[in-house]
Amino acid sequence: MQIDVVEKGAFQYALVQLDSGEEFISESAAMFRCSANIDIDVTTKSKGKGGLLGGLKRMVGGENFFFSTYSTNDGRSGEVGIAPTLPGEIKVIDLDGSMKWICTGGSYLASTPGLEVDTKFQGFKGFFTGEAPVFVEVSGEGELLVTAFGRIAEMNVPPGGLTVDTGHVVAYESTLKYEIGKAGSSWIQSFLAGEGLVIHFSGQGKILTQSHNPSGFGKSLGPMLPPR
Amino acid sequence: MQHRILCSPSYSLLEVALEAGESIVSEAGAMAWMSANMQTKTSTRGGMLAGLKRKMLSGESFFQNTYAPEGGKGLIGLTSGSPGDIVAYELDQGELFLEKGAYLASQEGVKCDTKYDGLKGLLNEGMFVLRCTGTGMMFFNAYGDIAEVDVDGEYIVDNGYAVAWEPSLSWKITKGKKIRSFLFSDQLLCRFSGTGKLWVQSRSPRTMSNWVYQYRPVKNNN
Numbered sequence: 001m002q003i004d005v006v007e008k009g010a011f012q013y014a015l016v017q018l019d020s021g022e023e024f025i026s027e028s029a030a031m032f033r034c035s036a037n038i039d040i041d042v043t044t045k046s047k048g049k050g051g052l053l054g055g056l057k058r059m060v061g062g063e064n065f066f067f068s069t070y071s072t073n074d075g076r077s078g079e080v081g082i083a084p085t086l087p088g089e090i091k092v093i094d095l096d097g098s099m100k101w102i103c104t105g106g107s108y109l110a111s112t113p114g115l116e117v118d119t120k121f122q123g124f125k126g127f128f129t130g131e132a133p134v135f136v137e138v139s140g141e142g143e144l145l146v147t148a149f150g151r152i153a154e155m156n157v158p159p160g161g162l163t164v165d166t167g168h169v170v171a172y173e174s175t176l177k178y179e180i181g182k183a184g185s186s187w188i189q190s191f192l193a194g195e196g197l198v199i200h201f202s203g204q205g206k207i208l209t210q211s212h213n214p215s216g217f218g219k220s221l222g223p224m225l226p227p228r
Numbered sequence: 229m230q231h232r233i234l235c236s237p238s239y240s241l242l243e244v245a246l247e248a249g250e251s252i253v254s255e256a257g258a259m260a261w262m263s264a265n266m267q268t269k270t271s272t273r274g275g276m277l278a279g280l281k282r283k284m285l286s287g288e289s290f291f292q293n294t295y296a297p298e299g300g301k302g303l304i305g306l307t308s309g310s311p312g313d314i315v316a317y318e319l320d321q322g323e324l325f326l327e328k329g330a331y332l333a334s335q336e337g338v339k340c341d342t343k344y345d346g347l348k349g350l351l352n353e354g355m356f357v358l359r360c361t362g363t364g365m366m367f368f369n370a371y372g373d374i375a376e377v378d379v380d381g382e383y384i385v386d387n388g389y390a391v392a393w394e395p396s397l398s399w400k401i402t403k404g405k406k407i408r409s410f411l412f413s414d415q416l417l418c419r420f421s422g423t424g425k426l427w428v429q430s431r432s433p434r435t436m437s438n439w440v441y442q443y444r445p446v447k448n449n450n
Contacts, residue, residue: 006373006375006430008237008373009236009237009238009313009373010238010239010311011237011238011311011312011372011373011430011431012373012430013373013430029386029435031386032385032386032389032428032430032432033375033377033383033384033385033386033389033428034383034384035382035383035384036381036382036383036384036419036421038384081375081428081430083372083389083430083431083432085431085432085435085436085439086436086439087238087311087372087431215443218439218440218442218443219443221440221443222440222443222444222445223445225440225441225443225444225445226444227444227445227446227447227448228441228444228445228446228447
């Protein structure tokens, strides 16, 4: 299997070459092109965990209810093209089994079959992130594709911690701890600064952030549309 | 006529340099800027019926603009409403099919007409596609990146992602092979067959609209 992210511009997509017998998994409806020998199977399962409940939990997490699994059906190799909804970058994360990654706000795009894609309820504080209260947890060995609105920046959380606006988190290593907090020194100041809630990350690990906030963009377009 | 595609692929703009006596045709509203000596002629090109067909059936503009420089050279910048790529294609007594809304501009020797695509078109972007014939350069655009696919045999594109294809390719709507895929996912697919070039865009305007839909204000009934 070979995964290529076509990085020509702002509208990146992934092209995956599958050999006979190999499988690739994405959120459902992410496939936009494929060779004619590709079989698409739609299930609620990734490796191991899954079922109806898994699908429902993923929906709460802002993801799709279903996964699509791709394989070739004629003993030859084939290709699958995967595209997200929003303009932006795609990043491939290598997982070697020692580290889990957490994806927030619908950033999970696709993965190789060695990865387990599970949902993790964030508890009470999850409701205050402004994001979905369920995050997607990815573990195992393989490659994970995440998508973002705009540019993706990867950074190590510095010793003093890192504060990220709730709408700009893409994914992070599960060794990181987070707390919901305010951006300013007081709630009023925080509110006036237009920042509202932020996430304080601490511990050792990597975090991916996105340059643009999807729900911020949505909220700027929404009022211009006729009411539903 | 010289052309350059600037800021490709994300925010492409087509820059056309015209000599005296040359002209370029574009869909209405595509002009971003032009030199002051450029004369604009707005017409339905091919008559009222052709304009109506273009507008009603294939999602293009009723009027088309013809730009020609007066008294020397002229320069014009043309672009489409959505961010994305522009592809230049040369027709030599040839033919090219475009998806609804993909037409940007062409030389005068290129004719655009609508082609009825039967009921299979209804499931896709519309019942009609745009058929461009003749001789000259033409330019089409899409939302997102455009990739060229050399089809030899069969190739599958999700509903709404095909931008243009050569007439040597035929297409039909199919669904996912497994019935479960068809029921639970939006697997209405376009299956192209034959030998020829196909252009695919990397984002779907419809998917984007569906995403924005959740942010619409809720109607207040009081």
